[in-house]
Amino acid sequence: MFGFIRQSLALSGANLRSLPRRAWISLSMVLSVTLVVLVLLGFLAMANGFRKTLSSTGSADVAMVLSRGAFSEALSRIGTQQAHLIEEAPGIARTAEGAPLISRELVVPVDAVAQDSGKNETLSLRGVTATGLALRPKLAISAGRMMTPGTDEIVVGARLAAKYNDLNLGDTISFGRSQWKVVGHFTAGGSVFESELLADAGLVQAQFNRPNQIQSLRVRLEDPAAFAQFSAYVEDLDLGLLAQTEQAFYAAQASDISRIILFLGWPLAIVMAIGAAVGAMTTMYSSVSDRMVEIATVRALGFSRSAAFVATLVEALALTLIGCAIGVALAWIGLDGWSASTKSGANAQLAFQLALSWPQALSAVVLALGIGAIGGGLPALRATRVPLRAAMTGRA
Known part of the structure; x- marks a missing residue:
């Protein structure tokens, strides 16, 4: 041997x-x-x-409601009446005045010119409410300021600002027939939100001819344990909607x-x-x-x-x-x-x-x-x- x-x-x-x-x-x-x-x-x-x-995107105490069977927000549709019913669900955290911490959101595709290729590429413009911004605790302005609700201002994920034209602070960019002014860049802890542009939800609906259109609801829960009660309520409504935690949605x-x-x-x-x-x-x-x-x-x-x-x-x-x-x-x-x-x-x-x-x-x-x-x-x-x-x- x-x-x-x-x-x-x-x-x-x-x-x-x-x-x-x-x-x-x-x-x-x-x-x-x-x-x-x-x-x-x-x-x-x-x-x-x-x-x-x-x-890294999402929290266990934030729930998302989408159409049943929708694999992404772009495929989801939620009616105004459905949204009102969801606002009455148990387990939702509320303000001191009793208002539910819920955000009605939609995402529309928009084009921007890539700096390296000079070609148009599709980006996501998300319409959010002030509550929607509060439901993203990792979101922080890295340059400029936050947009003013009800105006044609947008804030841009820092990753996108470095890769596309007309997304620097003070720039004005055209999306379809509308003009938007870039007032801030933001980070979001490396999450998928950094790949989005954020604007006022009502103005996005109006400018893109999508009156009252809602694709997703984001809901702050009283605590993660309240999700089971909230989800059961959504199921019992039998509206063709499905609730899942934000964490579970992005993990899937x-x-x-x-x-x-x-x-x-x-x-x-x-x-x-x-x-x-x-x-x-x-x-x-x-x-x-x-x-x-x-x-x-x-x-x-x-x-x-x-x-x-x-x-x-x-x-x-x-x-x-x-x-x-x-x-x-x-x-x-x-x-x-x-x-x-x-x-x-x-x-x-x-x-x-x-x-x-x-x-x-x-x-x-x-x-x-x-x-x-x-x-x-x-x-x-x-x-x-x-x-x-x-x-x-x-x-x-």
Whole structure:
């Protein structure tokens, strides 16, 4: 047993020391693994970034009411009479005067010109009430001031202000036939709200010809435990509405979007990994052929077949781990925290940041080791079958 270990270590060391002699072909294997790792981590970082952005949105003591079956606010419709009935629900927090802390809201798609491409992209303009602003405790003005209710003023998520034209403080931007003045930028704790423009709900209804249209109701509950009572009341009304906590609504969206991204990302990474494994196999076959005389000679000196197998496999795994380390390092430097955006369920831009984690890096390492094991396995087996006559002839 100890003899096998000593032989394996000696042959592995010799193989690794001879890598500079096969630098270019070894580099091709390293680069192919690096590319696979980068692609995989790119998708994982995107899914994780989405999940963090959406999961950080919402509170357990704020309930959302939407049409039953609506997967997003854009697909929901709530009538004025329905809204009045919801205001009478038990469990709703109220002001000292007895007014319910409830916000009638709607989201309309608007176009803005992206600074990098010069093309129109769709953003979400949310109509909110003063109560709606109070129901977002993480929302804070980072520049300028809050809009004045009843006026054509808007406040813009800081992430959007940096990416689109005419969204700086003091700018006036046209949405359809209406003009809106940007009076403030805001942050919202990294939540999805930072991807929106906020304006007075009544004015949004009037300017976009949507009189009395409501898409969602946001309700402050007396405490999180009051949600069960509130939800039961909404169900008993039998109005085709569904209540859920704001936290649960965005967590479900995060799960759905992340699942879609991973559904696309993993198959692509696996296909690329298969290609990288084939490339690794070609590299290792070339390595074995290049050292055929050496392998046969050490075999003639008493080194076992198993030691030759292990040494060749170690070489393949070493090259894949180098490629994996480079890929992880590049992904962490270039992707982690990188700002990106994509279309949400309402076909509007949703800004988020890519986020990497150590479990994701571990997934990349496992995939890389799979590439090395597959790509080095058959060539390593080939190394155990090199006949002694190759030491004299240089041929298999």
